[in-house]
Amino acid sequence: MLKEPSAKYTPFPPVRLDDRQWPGRTIERAPVWMSTDLRDGNQSLFEPMSAERKLRFFHMLCAVGFKEIEVAFPSASQTDFDFVRTLIDGGHIPQDVTIEVLTQAREHLIRRTMDALRGARRAIVHVYNATSKPFRENVFGMSKAEVVDMAVAAVRLIRSLADERPETEWVLEYSPETFTATELDFAREVCDAVTAAWGATPQDKVILNLPTTVEVTTANVYADQIEWMHRHLARRDSIVLSVHPHNDRGTAVAAAELALMAGAERVEGCLFGNGERTGNVDLVTLALNLYTQGVTPALDFSDINAVARIVEECNQLPIHPRHPYVGDLVFTAFSGSHQDAIKKGFAAQEAGAPWNVPYLPIDPADVGRSYDSVIRVNSQSGKGGIAYLLEAEYGIVMPRRLQVEFSGVVQRHADTHGGEVSAADIWRLFAASYLETSAPVRYVEHRLFEHGKAQGIRLTVEVDGISRLLTGEGNGPIDAAVDALRGIGAVLQVRSYEERSLGGSAAGGDARAAAFVEVTRPGCGEERYGVGIDANIVTASIRALLSGLNRLGGQAFAGAGAKAA
Numbered sequence: 292m293l294k295e296p297s298a299k300y301t302p303f304p305p306v307r308l309d310d311r312q313w314p315g316r317t318i319e320r321a322p323v324w325m326s327t328d329l330r331d332g333n334q335s336l337f338e339p340m341s342a343e344r345k346l347r348f349f350h351m352l353c354a355v356g357f358k359e360i361e362v363a364f365p366s367a368s369q370t371d372f373d374f375v376r377t378l379i380d381g382g383h384i385p386q387d388v389t390i391e392v393l394t395q396a397r398e399h400l401i402r403r404t405m406d407a408l409r410g411a412r413r414a415i416v417h418v419y420n421a422t423s424k425p426f427r428e429n430v431f432g433m434s435k436a437e438v439v440d441m442a443v444a445a446v447r448l449i450r451s452l453a454d455e456r457p458e459t460e461w462v463l464e465y466s467p468e469t470f471t472a473t474e475l476d477f478a479r480e481v482c483d484a485v486t487a488a489w490g491a492t493p494q495d496k497v498i499l500n501l502p503t504t505v506e507v508t509t510a511n512v513y514a515d516q517i518e519w520m521h522r523h524l525a526r527r528d529s530i531v532l533s534v535h536p537h538n539d540r541g542t543a544v545a546a547a548e549l550a551l552m553a554g555a556e557r558v559e560g561c562l563f564g565n566g567e568r569t570g571n572v573d574l575v576t577l578a579l580n581l582y583t584q585g586v587t588p589a590l591d592f593s594d595i596n597a598v599a600r601i602v603e604e605c606n607q608l609p610i611h612p613r614h615p616y617v618g619d620l621v622f623t624a625f626s627g628s629h630q631d632a633i634k635k636g637f638a639a640q641e642a643g644a645p646w647n648v649p650y651l652p653i654d655p656a657d658v659g660r661s662y663d664s665v666i667r668v669n670s671q672s673g674k675g676g677i678a679y680l681l682e683a684e685y686g687i688v689m690p691r692r693l694q695v696e697f698s699g700v701v702q703r704h705a706d707t708h709g710g711e712v713s714a715a716d717i718w719r720l721f722a723a724s725y726l727e728t729s730a731p732v733r734y735v736e737h738r739l740f741e742h743g744k745a746q747g748i749r750l751t752v753e754v755d756g757i758s759r760l761l762t763g764e765g766n767g768p769i770d771a772a773v774d775a776l777r778g779i780g781a782v783l784q785v786r787s788y789e790e791r792s793l794g795g796s797a798a799g800g801d802a803r804a805a806a807f808v809e810v811t812r813p814g815c816g817e818e819r820y821g822v823g824i825d826a827n828i829v830t831a832s833i834r835a836l837l838s839g840l841n842r843l844g845g846q847a848f849a850g851a852g853a854k855a856a
Contacts (some may be wrong), residue, residue: 303508306475306515313514313553319590321581323531323557324574325359326352328602329374330393330542332565334364336606341375344605351601352562353385356590359415361391361559366400384412388735391415396445404450404567413460415498416453418445422481423469439484442467446488463489464498471503474682475519483525485653491529499524500559502535503546505568510542514549521554531837533557537573538564543572548580562602563610563617576615583653592616594659597782613795622655630676637679677701684714684795687721690807693820700724728841731755732779734834739768750833752773768809768829780848781840783810785819790828806831808818810839815846 330350333339340348345362352360363379365373367568376385390411391498394404396418408414420441427433433441446463453461460688465485467478482499491497501520503513513536520530534550547558564573575595578588592598599610599617612620624630629650636648646654655661662827678694682686689697690737692806700720705712727766735751735758745764748771752759773783791801803826811818822838825831 300533303512306519306704308515308519309516311518311553313518313549316552318548318551318581318584318586320577321484321531321553321586322551323359323488324578324590325356325361325391325533325557325559326357326561326574327361327535327559327571328561329392330361330364330566331559331567331571332561332606335565335567335570336608338607339370340605342370342377345374346377347601348605349378349383349600352387355598358387359389359391361393361415363407364393366394366403369719372403372407379408379411384471386412389413389415389610390418390460393417393419396420396441398445399446401445401448402452405449408459409456411459413462415462415464416449417464417466417498417500418449419466419468419500421469421504422447422467422478423472424474425472428471432856435480439481442481443484443488446485450489459798462498463491464500464533466502466670468502469504471507471513472505475516475523479520479523482520486524486526486530491526493528495530498531498533498555498557498807500533500535501555503537503539503560504535504576506537506539506546509540510545510711512548513546514553515568516554517550531557533559535559538569538572541569543570544576544580546704547572547577548739562598563614565602565606565608573615576618577749579616579653579658582657592658596659601612604716616653616658622651622660624650624676630679634676676812679715680714681721685718687805688791690787690789690809690820691793692787692818693822694810696820697721697724721822723844725820725838726824728821728838730841732776732781732837732840734837737772737833739828739829746771748772748775752837754778754779769832769836772833776836776840782812783836783843784813784846785810785836785841788832790832795822802826803827804831806835808835808839810836810843810847812843815843817843817846 329345333345347474349360349362363375365372365375378390383391392407392414394400394406394416394734401418404416417535420438421430422438427435427438442465446465451461465482469474470478486497490498501517517534524530532555534547534555536546538828543564558572558574558577560572560574560577561570562575564570575592578590579592583586595617603610610617612618615621624633632649633651640648677698678689681689701717704720731754733753734751737751738749739748740747742764746767747764748762748768750761750763750772752761759779761775761778763771763773763777765774769785769788776783785808790806791805793805803824806823806828808821809818810821819839819842821835821837821842823831823834823838825834
């Protein structure tokens with residue numbers, strides 16, 4: 292049992308924002324994206340990335356479409372410093388991409404950081420200091436005024452060093468670390484002091500980044516905090532309002548979405564949510580959430596598998612199979628009812644129409660995923676999934692009652708053998724059950740002839756290995772074949788008949804047809820399907836009839852003696 296929490300944990304106080312606007316807004320455009328995979332994400336790894344892996348990751352981020360990338364904490368280690376130099380000296384930074392680096396608000400660290408950036412075309416210098424009461428009083432032993440002075444002194448130093456290097460276009464980013472636990476009035480005071488010290492203008496904007504350094508409340512309270520700052524900051528037209536949500540409460544994506552509704556314009560995070568503790572906001576999930584709402588995300592995840600493999604290799608961390616949009620199983624349905632709904636949804640989905648397939652919030656093809664793994668079969672699966680796999684992999688479109696009948700065959704196999712049943716396994720079961728049923732009656736050949744207004748047939752079969760020539764007449768080939776089979780004592784009634792093309796080119800001689808015949812013996816109370824496949828539709832139909840006969844077994848015959856007669 293968990294201990295009673297009331298004495299140890301208290302609810303976070305709400306924001307006094309009675310006229311909040313964000314709940315009535317929608318996100319209409321993508322934010323400015325900033326990937327911190329190479330800094331925050333890298334710092335969280337048990338084994339940080341090598342320079343080669345970081346460079347590979349950087350190029351992938353550029354290819355995906357990130358225009359701002361936080362690449363290092365250059366004052367923290369020689370490795371990070373050298374990586375920044377590699378990017379600049381090696382000409383790896385595209386013209387439309389700006390690198391960003393992080394530094395604490397301390398003079399020697401700032402100077403080292405600025406040295407790392409010499410010669411860059413454009414750079415964001417991200418400086419931060421903690422502002423919340425626990426940090427002020429317990430960690431640093433500083434007053435509010437001293438915290439403000441620290442931030443302002445750091446910004447003035449960066450401005451001074453930047454002015455000495457006019458060859459670079461400098462952008463300032465400031466974060467009041469632990470913003471969500473900081474009194475809003477004080478957070479605004481620090482941020483206003485920073486923008487004034489930099490001399491922010493609409494032409495030279497400051498990025499104010501308001502992080503959930505640690506998630507301490509619900510996402511709606513964070514949205515209130517962002518809206519309050521958005522409405523009360525000085526020089527608002529000279530500010531890019533940014534958020535950096537962490538995921539301690541598991542609500543980073545929701546916090547980021549609500550923050551964008553509340554006035555934020557920029558989001559920092561990592562692909563697939565890597566980062567310290569429980570991670571940063573997942574930028575892939577956030578971007579594709581926008582995509583499913585009709586908003587162009589300005590990031591290219593059309594080959595999500597390729598991105599995922601690079602991230603896994605560089606981070607040496609696996610992506611969970613149920614991770615939104617990218618996990619190996621997120622587009623996979625094992626449940627029979629889910630499979631049935633998905634199959635019907637695919638059948639109803641029209642090209643160019645709004646996506647509306649049950650259980651699939653996004654078309655897997657849009658992120659480069661095939662439909663092969665959408666429906667997979669195990670002991671929990673039903674007829675819909677089985678029918679989908681046979682149709683998708685082998686072109687067999689089963690009648691609905693055949694789906695029901697065959698699902699029992701697959702279910703028994705799954706229960707007996709356990710685990711997943713592949714499309715190839717299903718095809719083998721289908722062939723064994725319907726196409727390879729040659730006992731007691733095996734098809735050999737047939738000849739059709741006209742007999743007045745009737746259709747005649749000469750049907751050669753083997754009955755228990757003995758060749759028999761049977762003759763019958765009817766109103767068509769199938770009816771004639773039913774009549775002919777009376778010669779071996781088989782009494783059949785055809786309940787339904789369907790045929791399907793299996794594709795191929797008739798001109799090339801490789802077109803095939805599938806016939807599905809549902810048969811019963813009058814009065815026996817049981818129906819069975821038979822299936823036949825052949826290049827000739829009549830042959831396929833007769834094979835299907837014999838398949839159904841064999842599957843009915845002894846019930847199809849008038850008596851043991853009749854079959855041998």
